[in-house]
Amino acid sequence: MNERKERALICRAFDVGLSGLKGDPFLARRVLAEAEKAAPARRKKRLPAMLIAALVLTAVTAYAVGRGLLSPRVDAKRLANQALEEKYGLTAAMLGFFSQDSQGNDGRHWRVTYDRGDELGEKLGSYLVRVTDGQVENVSWTLEGKDTTGGFDAEAWGAEQLGEMVKITAATHDMNRFYQKIRGENVDLYGGMDEADAPAAETEEWMQETDAEIQAQADQLMKGLQEAGKASEERSAFTREELVGLGRQGVIDAYGLNGEQQARLQFEDTVFFPAYFSAGHPDGHPVFHMTFQSLAEDGWQEGDGIYTVEVNALDGTVEYLDYDTTLDGNG
Amino acid sequence: MQEAGSAADGKKERLAELAEAWQDTLLKLCYVYLRDREAARDAVQETFLKAYWAMDRFRGECSEKTWLIRIAVNVCRSMRRSAWFRRVDRRITPEEMPLAAEVRDDEAVDLMAAVLALPKRYREAVTLYYWQDMTVQEIAAALGVAQSTVSVRLRQAREKLRAALEGGEENE
Structure with missing residues (x-):
């Protein structure tokens, strides 16, 4: 099929498939009403070095009793991850195959869930951890009691299978084979694990040329993003460097990274992973968004991946933390 | 005061123009991202709110469409990462x-x-x-x-x- 026909079919699909979506005639009015609710700018106060040191010390001390500078939501997730490792032997990498969420209404009671809304999820089940006032109350799995012996032919896939999935995807970056297995297709789950994944020479060269071409325009857009966050940056009580330090410590605390893993953890501020300020929900307080990447030189290892962090730029708490192992390709 | 008032009015007018020109496009784009009508509407409102705040700093480095799409994409990505969103089965x-x-x-x-x-x-x-x-x-x-x-x-x-x-x- 040629591209013209392809384009015509896909355009028609969009026009038909989304034909019932209509805009809001009062959108501009709503937006202006929201804009007028935003908090007025305050002068940025730079904390003196001694106070920063005391703040970090407080964070270390507080971490000793389990809270650190992690918000209650993020800390609930940390406790939940720990509880799942203790009860079921699930590492952070294994949990990376699930969608994770912490739900709580009052800041004290949290419901941390791990699930996967597809056919693979039917094999993996879902995990639930309840946390109250910083204590884990309950840890459960929807497939409790199912037989997990027998490798990938088992009735349910638990830690054993998840551990193998980590190894296989670290080597192959291919999740499709697990779906094929579930569907009963003939598939070699461990196939291709020794093969190198290097692009062809001409592809490499072309990729380098096009990367260079797009860089200038992407830089301009990133500049726009940074400009948009200026108002929030002006309200921040911390400098960027201080916020990066707080974010990094949050990642280390939340995931218990060892010395080697900490050494691989690199702060990113690029066109692909920009660091920037914005106004957070629900009150417009300034938030600093940042990304850390970790990748061992000889291939993926535990702790590697992309950590996305959001830090409250008024009080330094880590409000959001997400760990993407990069092993699971589906968005 | 009068000048400040005129500038603010100009910005409001610009917002209305952008909303009229791009709202439907962004609504459908956000729906494709989020696969939920109400979430898409929230994302569109958030997108225009961010655009309104950033409007003074936009110097035409790219087309308006690319600028708004960029904001919408980031809004949708934030929504996808946070809160209850990821728990719901969004197959359509x-x-x-x-x-x-x-x-x-x-x-x-x-x-x-x-x-x-x-x-x-x-x-x-x-x-x-x-x-x-x-x-x-x-x-x-x-x-x-x-x-x-x-x-x-x-x-x-x-x-x-x-x-x-x-x-x-x-x-x-």
Whole structure:
């Protein structure tokens, strides 16, 4: 099929498939009403070095009793991850195959869930951890009691299978084979694990040329993003460097990274992973968004991946933390 | 005071113009990202709110469309990462598609369902390339990725959609 026909079919699909979506005639009015609710700018106060040191010390001390500078939501997730490792032997990498969420209404009671809304999820089940006032109350799995012996032919896939999935995807970056297995297709789950994944020479060269071409325009857009966050940056009580330090410590605390893993953890501020300020929900307080990447030189290892962090730029708490192992390709 | 008032009025007028010009496009784009009507509406409102705050600093470094799409993409990504969003099964069946009442085109609906079932990174490339008629370069700029990344994603998306596309061609 040629591209013209392809384009015509896909355009028609969009026009038909989304034909019932209509805009809001009062959108501009709503937006202006929201804009007028935003908090007025305050002068940025730079904390003196001694106070920063005391703040970090407080964070270390507080971490000793389990809270650190992690918000209650993020800390609930940390406790939940720990509880799942203790009860079921699930590492952070294994949990990376699930969608994770912490739900709580009052800041004290949290419901941390791990699930996967597809056919693979039917094999993996879902995990639930309840946390109250910083204590884990309950840890459960929807497939409790199912037989997990027998490798990938088992009735349910638990830690054993998840551990193998980590190894296989670290080597192959291919999740499709697990779906094929579930569907009963003939598939070699461990196939291709020794093969190198290097692009062809001409592809490499072309990729380098096009990367260079797009860089200038992407830089301009990133500049726009940074400009948009200026108002929030002006309200921040911390400098960027201080916020990066707080974010990094949050990642280390939340995931218990060892010395080697900490050494691989690199702060990113690029066109692909920009660091920037914005106004957070629900009150417009300034938030600093940042990304850390970790990748061992000889291939993926535990702790590697992309950590996305959001830090409250008024009080330094880590409000959001997400760990993407990069092993699971589906968005 | 009068000058400040005029500047503020000008900004409001500009917001209204942008909303009129791009709201429908962004609503559909956000729906493709989020696969939920109400979440898409929230995302559009958030997008124009961010655009309103950033309006004074926008100097035409790119087209308005690319600028707004970039903001919308980031808003959708934030929404996808946070809160309850990821827990809900967001597979869209043809019966759940937001169709206008008078529409009757099963092949188009099936193809749209196939697009909505794609992993996010393919879905966004297909949406911006085919439906929004953006170039690979513009898409790379809007998404903040390399041009080669966009090309690879488009190729892979076509492979995944092949069956649905060929079904449509047979019935032309």
